[in-house]
Each structure stands twice: as structure tokens, then as C-alpha cells.
Amino acid sequence: MRLRFTKMQGLGNDFAVFDAISQTIDPDPGWIRRLADRRFGIGCDQVLLVEPPRLPDTDFHYRIFNADGSEVEQCGNGARCFARFVRDQGMTDKDAIPVGTAAGAIRLHLEPNGQVRVDMGVPILEPARIPFVADQQASSYALALDDEALTIGAVSMGNPHAVLQVEDVDTAPVARLGPRIEIHPRFPQRVNVGFMQILDSRHIRLRVFERGAGETLACGTGACAAVVSGRVRGRLEDRVQVKLPGGGLVIEWDGPGKTLWMTGPAESVFHGEIDR
Numbered sequence: 001m002r003l004r005f006t007k008m009q010g011l012g013n014d015f016a017v018f019d020a021i022s023q024t025i026d027p028d029p030g031w032i033r034r035l036a037d038r039r040f041g042i043g044c045d046q047v048l049l050v051e052p053p054r055l056p057d058t059d060f061h062y063r064i065f066n067a068d069g070s071e072v073e074q075c076g077n078g079a080r081c082f083a084r085f086v087r088d089q090g091m092t093d094k095d096a097i098p099v100g101t102a103a104g105a106i107r108l109h110l111e112p113n114g115q116v117r118v119d120m121g122v123p124i125l126e127p128a129r130i131p132f133v134a135d136q137q138a139s140s141y142a143l144a145l146d147d148e149a150l151t152i153g154a155v156s157m158g159n160p161h162a163v164l165q166v167e168d169v170d171t172a173p174v175a176r177l178g179p180r181i182e183i184h185p186r187f188p189q190r191v192n193v194g195f196m197q198i199l200d201s202r203h204i205r206l207r208v209f210e211r212g213a214g215e216t217l218a219c220g221t222g223a224c225a226a227v228v229s230g231r232v233r234g235r236l237e238d239r240v241q242v243k244l245p246g247g248g249l250v251i252e253w254d255g256p257g258k259t260l261w262m263t264g265p266a267e268s269v270f271h272g273e274i275d276r
């Protein structure tokens with residue numbers, strides 16, 4: 001069987017995107033790992049599937065798989081690529097597209113300037129819902145890692161994030177701490193790990209070690225979680241520019257209980273077919 005796909009990227013976070021409405025796709029973890037492999041497959045951080053709607057008042061269902069084969073709840077850069085894909089493939093003519101994910105419904109807006117603006121929903125701060133093991137909700141938590149004592153923020157954007165504040169992202173210990181925090185027992189579903197440098201109350205720099213994919217050039221939900229963490233600690237304002245290694249995002253959030261907006265680019269790189 002031969003399957004059509006589009007290779008896409010949002011700030012260098014790259015995806016293999018499949019129309020699973022006109023094609024029959026059984027996404028078993030071994031197949032996802034082979035697709036994501038940068039030498040033996042297409043090569044990507046995540047695989048995205050466009051499926052028929054499952055939730056009321058949505059037009060599509062959006063499934064996300066990390067390069068390690070695990071299925072996850074949410075992906076911000078992927079959401080923007082999803083919007084561009086369904087429009088470019090003629091699967092919708094709408095500018096505002098309601099989409100279901102494993103974490104609930106989100107709304108994708110194609111802007112006249114080519115950017116995609118996404119209503120990412122209300123960030124989750126309650127530890128049990130992240131999930132994160134803690135006695136009570138706080139704006140920051142002490143996390144013991146072997147002989148190191150770290151301070152983290154914990155946020156879910158549908159998927160779990162730990163956020164560490166660092167002096168300089170260029171020298172942050174992403175490769176050393178990322179994989180160890182990812183599997184910390186206080187995050188029972190593993191966690192994405194963000195390293196945030198606050199430049200001023202409206203500008204941050206960020207690197208993210210992603211659960212199931214390693215460090216990527218950008219993580220959309222990671223950018224959202226970093227801004228939420230910085231804002232609940234009183235360090236950031238309601239509109240923040242986030243500079244990631246692959247480029248910039250704008251995050252807007254009015255505070256706890258409010259929906260969060262993410263705006264940024266999404267591009268197709270090439271179209272192809274792959275044998276299954």
C-alpha cells in the first residue's frame with residue numbers, strides 16, 4: 001500500500017502529515033518510529049493524522065504521535081500545520097476551523113498575513129490534572145533530581161510541561177537535565193521540559209526538550225506553558241514574544257481561567273508517497 005503525505009514545519013519543529021480521511025491508516029507505534037527516523041524514514045519530530053470529526057461542533061479530529069511512537073494529547077506547532085494542511089488540500093474553505101484533539105476542542109484561525117492563530121484553550125495548573133505529584137497547587141515547586149534541587153513550574157496545555165527558569169538558554173543544561181526530568185516519577189505520564197530565559201516582561205527565549213522526541217527547534221505548547229509559568233510567577237505580562245531556536249511565536253494570555261492564544265507560521269516543505 002502506498003500512502004500520500006506532506007512534510008511540514010512550524011519554526012523547524014517538523015511533521016509528516018497524513019490525510020486519514022481519504023486513506024486508511026493504522027498508526028501502530030513501530031510504523032510511526034520508522035516514519036520519524038531521519039535516516040530510514042521520512043524524518044520528523046511528530047506524525048500528524050487528519051481524521052473525521054469525533055467531538056461535537058468540530059470539523060476534523062487531530063491525532064499526534066511523537067517520534068518514539070507514543071500518542072499525545074496536544075501539539076501547538078502541529079496545530080498550525082494542521083490548519084494549513086486542510087486548507088491547502090482543499091479539505092475546508094473556512095478561515096476558522098474547529099478541531100477535536102485528545103485534549104478537547106481547539107480553534108485554528110488562518111490569518112490574512114499567512115500566520116495561524118490558535119485558541120489553545122484554558123491552561124491547566126491543578127497538579128492532578130497535569131498530571132504532577134504535589135500536595136497543593138503552587139506557582140513553583142521544588143523538584144529533587146538525584147543530588148540536585150531544582151525549581152520548576154508545572155503546567156498542562158493538554159500535554160504536560162515542566163518549566164525551569166535559566167540565566168542563559170545558550171548554556172542551559174538541556175541535554176543533561178531534559179531526559180532526566182522527562183521521566184521523573186512525579187510526572188507519571190512523562191513531561192516536556194522547557195528552559196526559559198526571561199529577557200523582560202514581554203520577551204523570553206526558550207529551548208524545549210520534548211517528551212518522546214528530544215530537543216526540538218521549537219515547541220508550541222512549550223511556549224504556551226513557559227508564558228503561563230512566568231505569568232503566574234508575576235514575571236510576564238499578557239502578551240509575550242517567545243524566541244525559540246527555530247523562530248518566534250506570540251503568546252497572549254489574560255491569566256488563570258482564561259483561554260490562551262498562540263500565533264505563528266506553518267509551512268509545507270514537500271509532498272510525497274511512502275510504501276507501507
Ligand SMILES: N[C@@H](CCC[C@H](N)C(=O)O)C(=O)O
Pocket residue numbers: 013046064066072073074075076077078159160192210211212213216218219220221222
Ligand atoms: N512539538 C509540539 C509538542 C508535541 C508533543 C509533545 N512532545 C508531548 O509529548 O506532549 C508542540 O509544538 O507543541
